[in-house]
Amino acid sequence: MTDQRMPPPDDAGLPEPAASEAASAEAPEDDGMPPAASFGPTPAAPQVEPASPDIDIVPASSMLPGSHRGGFFRLPTAPVAVTVQSAPTEPAGDLTPASAQWLAADEPQIHKGLAGWALAFAIIGLVVSLFVGWGFPIGLVAVVSAxxxxxxxxxxxxxxxxxIVIGAMSxxxxxxxxxxxxxxxxxFG
Known part of the structure; x- marks a missing residue:
């Protein structure tokens, strides 16, 4: 096997560094990193166009959460505009079980039975009022609920x-x- 070492670099084709670069290359840097080699003039910085009027310019410092951002568009109690959009119509026979589970629930039904409770209170009030006079609140509850x-x-x-009739009698x-x-x-005298 032969020894394949790289030949030392040839500095003949490179330009001489400027005096300030040579001084900075010889002086140790404080961050512990070796100086970057300069192989010629640095390219010019790319030209940046100014922002168009369509773009909002972001402020230099970011805003904190909850800080004021410039005002309100409407009062907090002002009415909100309601827009009506027509929903896309689907054929009635095209409902699959997967889409049927997303249908809106039915409106809650009004519970029946208040008239029955009123009649029960009226009957109890009538029975109580046959024996004592202080059963009239039961009759009042019956009439109001009826x-x-x-x-x-x-x-x-x-x-x-x-x-109502039986409660009034009680x-x-x-x-x-x-x-x-x-x-x-x-x-009464």
Whole structure:
């Protein structure tokens, strides 16, 4: 095997470094790195065009989160403009199980039963008012809940009307008992 070493570099074709470069090459640098060799004049810096008016110029320092960025476009309580866009229509028979799972849920139904509760309170109020006069609050609850039931679209109107009638009767019986007790106690003279 032969020894294949590289020949030493030939400095004959390179230009002589300037005096300031030679002085800096001989002086040790403070970062511990050897000086970069200069093999000729440095190329000119590329020309940079100014920014076009379409580009927003970024400020020199970045803004902190939460800092003011120049103002508001509308008041916080101003109405928001609503734009209506037509949804793309799909054929009705083209629904697959994968797309059917993304359909909107049905509206929550109004629960029925208020008229039934009103009738139950009216019957209990009537039974209580047959024995004592202080059962009139139960009749009042029956009449008020029956009036609410009449305002709801899914409630039975007949049951609500019966609750109003029976609740009014329980209030009258309670008033009769209270009047009888007041007369017995000579409260009215």
């Amino acid at each position: 009036l609410f039931a009449l305002r709801r679209p899914l409630e039975s109107r007949a049951v609500a009307v019966w609750a 209030i009258l019986y309670s008033a009769g008992w209270l009047l009888y007790a007041a007369l017995r106690a000579n409260l």
